[in-house]
């Protein structure tokens with residue numbers, strides 16, 4: 001009886017602990033972008049985006065349900081004209097808000113930027129490699145963004161995507177991270193959302209990056225977010241080998257994804273799968289969509305072989321090691 005009462009109390013005050021509402025929502029809030037990165041498909045997406053009032057109502061619903069954080073991504077989130085209004089509204093409702101950005105528009109949006117809990121900035125190599133992958137002037141933009149954010153007392157985190165063009169040129173990324181004392185995570189360029197892709201990263205090229213990062217993580221791992229286990233996992237994934245461990249998917253209990261046109265899905269790798277996404281605008285909005293997504297019968301028990309987002313992968317690797325206590329917790333909450 002006390003256990004049930006305790007669980008009810010926790011559920012009322014911290015709904016995300018009950019695993020029915022995620023702690024955070026990663027929101028691809030726009031597909032518009034001011035860059036054209038070789039490995040990214042966002043700019044080709046033509047879906048209708050949520051209007052300001054639809055987006056504000058989603059924020060309101062999320063806050064009521066107990067979501068604690070929005071991670072705004074895209075496309076380039078700062079391309080949305082109503083971004084300041086949305087960020088202010090998220091903050092006003094007591095939620096945390098973070099942003100992934102290519103950095104170009106950071107210096108033009110200081111009032112909004114000051115409200116962010118953290119910012120992830122993309123950096124893919126030295127100036128010529130980064131600009132070749134992304135767009136001319138992009139490297140200078142990201143360095144300017146780093147310095148602007150540090151000037152505001154916000155320490156950005158760096159994200160780097162490994163593709164054929166930069167696989168042997170990652171020193172500069174670590175050099176910048178080291179210079180500004182910033183954490184950095186790497187992930188391979190994924191082609192799962194791209195139709196008829198050219199090889200974004202071949203195994204041969206990835207091996208160069210893998211060896212370099214592995215030796216770096218053995219020497220000093222303080223700035224590198226990737227664990228050795230995740231690097232080994234990526235290598236096995238790309239070489240179609242047996243995975244180093246039978247990974248289970250737990251990260252989708254803590255974070256889910258919303259697309260620019262208002263579909264809810266478990267995670268970014270699955271957001272384009274028709275049978276894996278639920279329209280929040282239809283039926284009864286976010287609440288019903290989350291209930292359907294997190295229904296015990298529809299939840300994915302096993303990790304799929306698509307786990308390329310560095311943060312999801314790290315969490316899945318870590319929690320797979322603590323799997324049994326987690327399963328007990330799930331059983332307790334779901335009965």
Ligand SMILES: C[S@@+](CC[C@H](N)C(=O)[O-])C[C@H]1O[C@@H](n2cnc3c(N)ncnc32)[C@H](O)[C@@H]1O
Pocket residue numbers: 033039040041042073074075076077100101102120121122159160161187188189190191
């Ligand atoms: C989609 S972007 C959105 C935020 C912002 N426009 C930026 O570039 O940082 C978020 C992150 O996803 C990464 N990304 C984009 N396409 C990818 C792909 N095909 N595979 C792996 N990561 C990808 C980007 O490099 C970036 O770090």
Ligand code: SF4
Pocket residue numbers: 033034035036037040041042043074075076102134
């Ligand atoms: S800046 Fe971000 S959203 Fe835009 S094309 Fe590059 S990775 Fe994609």
Ligand code: SF4
Pocket residue numbers: 248249250251252266267268269270300302303304305306307308312313316
């Ligand atoms: S294991 Fe699959 S479902 Fe789970 S986060 Fe990774 S890609 Fe998504």
